[in-house]
Amino acid sequence: MSEIHGSYDMGPSVLSPENVAPKTAEVQDLERILRGEISAVEAYKQVLEKYSTYENANSLRRILVEHEKAVDFWKKQLRSQESFVEESSGPWGTVVETFVGAAKLFGDGPTLRALKEGEEHGLNEYQDLIENGNVNFESESFIKTICLDQQRLHIATLDSLIMMNKV
Template structure:
């Protein structure tokens, strides 16, 4: 039971990060004028929304209650993104890349706190998906230089 509670706690931490990412991408997309950039960011948003859905399902299957808020990271992300929005698309994408860096670091740091099937889910689904989204934003940033 301790492992299940620990897994629920770790998965909820990942969920709060994903919710923060969704909030930040939605805000950024609203301030992007270039179609290609907006399309790329929309794809990243959908990636994060998919992880939110997967995490919620996994937490419920373990008998937990999924977080419904990004918590303090969401507030931080909004502040960072608000500053980037005032500086334009390039700054917004740079801020999103920083968020992707943070998300990737969270997964890499905490994935081994999970047990059994939850760990497999983290290693086989969450981490590869986060790496892919991270790379997508990194490449987008390169095109804006």
């Protein structure tokens, strides 16, 4: 009987961009949605740094928490497909950060309008995702039963805050 010497290299044990299969259209769409949700979290955190003590800051905190839950869901979906999960919003996050940062310099109205534009963009992204049919049943159900309604509610909340011009 012969002995086997040495060790067998099982390869990397952690998913990274270098050791995952080529991306399907669904994975690419989910990554785009995840980056958008991470951008939303970053934007609301940035705004709440300035407005944390204002009377309507709880409305913004609620929206932030809902985006954080969406981030968790999309990360789980990507992991279930053995896809590398980004922790950053990428270049889009930089654009959002700059846009929200500039709006904060000009006061409450522009800041809230910047957040609203982001929510409208997110709503369009979710609607496009449903229309293109690249998502599995669980993702489609999450979008239809939670995300679309939440995006619409976020927009209505921001509209209300803009009308009051208070954060």
